[in-house]
Structure formats: C-alpha cells, structure tokens
Amino acid sequence: MHEIKVRLPSGSYKIQIEAGSLGRCGDQIRAVSAAERVVVISDENVWSLYGSQLEAALVNAGFLVDSILIPPGEGSKTMECFARVCGNMADLHVQRDHLIIAFGGGVVGDLAGFAAAVYMRGLPYVQIPTTLLAQVDSSVGGKTAIDLPQGKNLVGAFHQPQIVITDPDLLKTLDKRHLAEGMAEIIKYGAISDEELFVKLEEYGSIEGALPHMEDIIFHCCDTKRVFVEQDERDGGERQKLNFGHSFGHAIEKMGLYRKHSHGEAVALGMVMAAKTGEALGLTPIGTGERLKRIIQAYQLPTKINVEYKELVHHMSMDKKNDHEGHKLILLKAMGKSMIYTVAEAELSTILEDILELAL
Numbered sequence: 001m002h003e004i005k006v007r008l009p010s011g012s013y014k015i016q017i018e019a020g021s022l023g024r025c026g027d028q029i030r031a032v033s034a035a036e037r038v039v040v041i042s043d044e045n046v047w048s049l050y051g052s053q054l055e056a057a058l059v060n061a062g063f064l065v066d067s068i069l070i071p072p073g074e075g076s077k078t079m080e081c082f083a084r085v086c087g088n089m090a091d092l093h094v095q096r097d098h099l100i101i102a103f104g105g106g107v108v109g110d111l112a113g114f115a116a117a118v119y120m121r122g123l124p125y126v127q128i129p130t131t132l133l134a135q136v137d138s139s140v141g142g143k144t145a146i147d148l149p150q151g152k153n154l155v156g157a158f159h160q161p162q163i164v165i166t167d168p169d170l171l172k173t174l175d176k177r178h179l180a181e182g183m184a185e186i187i188k189y190g191a192i193s194d195e196e197l198f199v200k201l202e203e204y205g206s207i208e209g210a211l212p213h214m215e216d217i218i219f220h221c222c223d224t225k226r227v228f229v230e231q232d233e234r235d236g237g238e239r240q241k242l243n244f245g246h247s248f249g250h251a252i253e254k255m256g257l258y259r260k261h262s263h264g265e266a267v268a269l270g271m272v273m274a275a276k277t278g279e280a281l282g283l284t285p286i287g288t289g290e291r292l293k294r295i296i297q298a299y300q301l302p303t304k305i306n307v308e309y310k311e312l313v314h315h316m317s318m319d320k321k322n323d324h325e326g327h328k329l330i331l332l333k334a335m336g337k338s339m340i341y342t343v344a345e346a347e348l349s350t351i352l353e354d355i356l357e358l359a360l
C-alpha cells in the first residue's frame with residue numbers, strides 16, 4: 001500500500017492507495033472514526049457498480065449505512081441538487097456524530113464535501129474517489145464546491161476529509177473518455193512541477209501505455225499535490241499553480257454548458273492556451289505549447305476548439321484568482337516549472353485573438 005500523510009494546521013489525514021482496498025475500507029474508516037452511522041453520497045452509476053461492495057465493507061466494520069444518490073455528471077453540481085441532498089440528510093436525521101462518505105468522481109466529491117462542510121456547520125467526511133481525475137486531484141486538499149450559472153465552483157468551502165481511500169482497481173470500469181480526463185490532470189502535474197513525470201508520460205505514449213504504472217502515478221501526483229496543499233492550504237499563492245489550464249478550462253466548460261467538454265478535456269485545451277499565452281508574452285520557451293499539444297493528443301484529449309476570443313475572455317473574468325489588476329494566470333517558465341502572472345484583460349484579449357485565429 002502507498003500511504004501519504006497530509007499535515008495541515010486544520011487537521012492531518014492520510015491518503016491510502018491500494019488496489020482492492022474498497023472491499024477492506026470499513027476497517028480503514030473505523031480507524032479514523034467512532035461514528036455509528038454513515039451516510040454515503042454517491043452517483044447512480046457508481047452506486048450500481050460498487051454500492052453493494054462498499055455497503056458490505058461498512059456493515060462488516062460495524063457501521064449503520066444510509067445512502068443518498070445524485071444523477072451522474074457536472075449538471076448535479078447545482079444549488080438545486082445541493083439543496084436536495086441537504087434535505088435528504090435532514091430526512092435521515094443526520095447529526096453531528098454521523099460520518100459522510102463521498103463515493104464517486106469529482107462531482108460527487110465536491111458536492112458531498114460541500115454538504116459535509118456546511119450541514120449543521122460541518123460534519124466529518126471521507127473521500128473514496130472512483131475516477132482517475134478524483135484519485136489524482138479533487139479528492140485531495142479539501143476543496144469543495146458547487147457551480148452557479150455565472151461560473152464553476154463559485155460557492156464552496158475548504159473542508160479536509162478524515163481520510164482518502166483510493167482503490168486503483170475501480171478504474172477498470174472507467175471508460176476511455178473518463179481515463180483521458182484524469183490524464184489531463186496528470187499531465188498538468190508534469191507540466192507545472194515535474195519534468196521527469198512529463199518525460200515518463202511521453203515515453204508511455206498512450207493511456208494503454210500508462211495504465212500498468214497507474215498506482216505509482218496516482219501516488220506520485222497525490223504526493224506532489226500534498227506539497228502544494230501543505231504550503232498553501234487556502235489557495236492564496238503556491239497552490240494556485242495547480243490550476244494551470246483551469247482559468248481557460250473553466251470558461252470552456254461553461255461555454256459548452258458543461259456538456260460539450262468534460263472538465264479534463266477543457267483543462268487540456270486550457271493548458272495549450274496557457275502555454276501559448278506564455279510564449280506570446282515571452283515568458284515560456286517557444287515550442288512548449290506544441291510539446292504539450294503532442295502529449296495531449298497522445299492521451300486522446302482534444303487540442304482544437306472553435307470559440308470566439310471575446311466570449312472566452314468574458315467567461316474567464318469570473319475566475320476566482322483574478323484581482324483588480326487583471327487575469328491571474330498560471331504560466332510555464334519551462335516544462336516542469338510554473339509561475340503566477342497577472343495580465344491585463346486587453347492584452348489577454350489580443351493574445352487570445354491571435355492564438356484562436358491559428359486554431360490553437
């Protein structure tokens with residue numbers, strides 16, 4: 001088993017990564033919780049595949065189990081769905097000594113984590129991520145949120161889990177598109193802080209090539225994220241580098257009404273845009289954007305998009321990193337080295353007009 005300890009002033013916790021751990025997770029959870037009752041928040045797909053296995057593991061460890069299911073997809077990260085989940089928690093008479101378990105991908109983790117953060121002013125919760133994206137990124141670090149019509153993740157809270165239990169075997173039922181979207185976040189770690197990982201991903205050359213190494217890759221990414229989160233839990237500086245490609249990506253997701261591009265696909269497009277923006281500003285070595293584009297194509301992620309630059313900049317204006325000086329972007333100093341850079345809206349518009357004219 002790989003184990004990582006995240007040490008934070010608000011509370012430390014472990015990330016345990018081991019193939020087959022879903023069947024044993026009751027004991028891992030019992031080790032961090034004395035709760036009698038747990039409420040699992042999951043989506044309908046995950047629950048139909050793995051719900052009975054999780055329930056059995058929890059019952060065997062002495063927990064009484066209830067579940068709340070949401071429809072799969074980003075469309076569930078809304079105020080309405082959040083209100084329904086909180087209402088279901090009230091109907092189940094959830095109290096402060098109950099434990100919440102977020103069992104699913106990024107949407108479930110964000111929404112269930114947010115419900116745990118605010119219901120009765122905060123309940124303990126556990127993350128059991130079931131997608132590659134959630135296993136390498138969203139289950140770690142305590143960011144929880146829902147979307148607003150105005151933008152993604154605009155309402156949320158920092159709320160760290162009691163433990164993150166990751167079973168790479170769950171990836172066996174994940175389709176190519178979901179695996180690819182997790183690869184986008186893995187490529188991101190290489191691009192912002194780890195050229196060695198980036199080179200390995202280039203060598204693996206495809207999702208199939210990377211799959212046999214996945215347990216190690218997940219461990220490596222979570223450990224890299226741990227370093228950023230321990231330095232800057234509340235996202236005021238260094239941690240923002242984890243959002244490489246996301247300012248563009250969140251705008252792209254929103255422009256497609258969260259249906260056209262998955263989060264990972266939008267981030268992949270956003271990373272190429274960010275690299276090319278850095279090149280246009282003279283801050284990123286020429287060729288970095290093309291190198292990113294090649295690896296993104298190899299991992300079956302999109303590199304072409306047809307959007308109007310003015311609309312893109314408009315949607316980027318809701319980014320949480322922005323301040324009165326302009327758009328705060330994460331750019332690359334080199335492959336494996338990132339920086340935070342503020343660019344005025346007018347300058348960003350001119351650069352994006354050129355980039356998008358060349359269809360990336």
Ligand code: GLY
Pocket residue numbers: 137138140141143235239240242243
């Ligand atoms: N996904 C970026 C972060 O957790 O900060």
